[in-house]
Amino acid sequence: xxxxxxxxxxxxxxxxxxxxxxxxxxxxxxxxxxxxxxxxxxxxxxxxxxxxxxxxxxxxxxxxxxxxxxxxxxxxxxxxxxxxxxxxxxxxxxxxxxxxxxxxxxxxxxxxxxxxxxxxxxxxxxxxxxxxxxxxxxxxxxxxxxxxxxxxxx
Numbered sequence: 001x002x003x004x005x006x007x008x009x010x011x012x013x014x015x016x017x018x019x020x021x022x023x024x025x026x027x028x029x030x031x032x033x034x035x036x037x038x039x040x041x042x043x044x045x046x047x048x049x050x051x052x053x054x055x056x057x058x059x060x061x062x063x064x065x066x067x068x069x070x071x072x073x074x075x076x077x078x079x080x081x082x083x084x085x086x087x088x089x090x091x092x093x094x095x096x097x098x099x100x101x102x103x104x105x106x107x108x109x110x111x112x113x114x115x116x117x118x119x120x121x122x123x124x125x126x127x128x129x130x131x132x133x134x135x136x137x138x139x140x141x142x143x144x145x146x147x148x149x150x151x152x153x154x
Contacts, residue, residue: 022138033135034132038136046132047106056102060109064090071088079092092127103129
């Protein structure tokens with residue numbers, strides 16, 4: 001049996017969001033938040049889109065640190081991460097400046113409590129690459145404590 005990905009209304013809305021995000025001028029911040037309750041197909045949709053569009057897809061995990069997050073991003077870019085976060089950040093920054101890609105981080109809720117989400121903002125600010133955060137139904141409220149992030153996606 002052949003697997004078929006069905007483009008539901010939510011999938012079409014996500015595709016539209018991604019198209020609009022890519023069209024924004026370089027001087028406009030490109031940070032988006034996709035959130036909703038479990039079971040809506042968010043993860044399947046973003047994985048499907050990431051595979052088709054040569055983007056970076058990372059799934060956050062419980063206890064993920066900035067170093068761990070940067071290592072995952074570096075590996076998705078085909079790079080070998082360094083031991084020190086600063087060196088890995090520089091490696092990723094240089095790679096993305098030469099070959100810009102959208103970075104999609106699923107399960108963003110795990111990164112909010114430890115302020116690891118700030119690392120993504122720093123990557124965005126230094127490279128201009130769009131970053132899409134994907135989380136559960138109240139991710140917008142959790143991110144509200146970071147007003148400088150909320151200005152991007154509100």
